[in-house]
Amino acid sequence: MPAATARSRTCTRCEQPKSPEEFYPYSHGWCCDCYRAKALDRYHRLKPAAKRREGKAQTRTEKPCSDCKKTKPIEDFARNRAHRDGRDNLCKPCQKTRRQARAAEARAEMAGCGR
Structure with a gap:
């Protein structure tokens, strides 16, 4: 793993040193890529559950x-x-x-x- 320089931060999720511009202000130490990947993963996990709820509402x-x-x-x-x-x-x-x-x-x- 490359060492972090004075003008870089290390992402706490992927542990890669990145420039400060690659972090959201309140991302809890995660870089933008990791933050977006987590949000996308959560979206795809919850999407099937929403479809199940819609199906139940129609059958009752x-x-x-x-x-x-x-x-x-x-x-x-x-x-x-x-x-x-x-x-x-x-x-x-x-x-x-x-x-x-x-x-x-x-x-x-x-x-x-x-x-």
């Missing part, structure tokens, strides 16, 4: 609500990409009830502030 027709515990058609649940099946855990009527309760709580709290 019913789902239980975590609040009222009733099994309802999938259309009664709001879309939510953060969930595995692409739908929220609460049905729309239960969400509305919770939202209204929170709003009433906030109004009561504001009324107590002397406004």
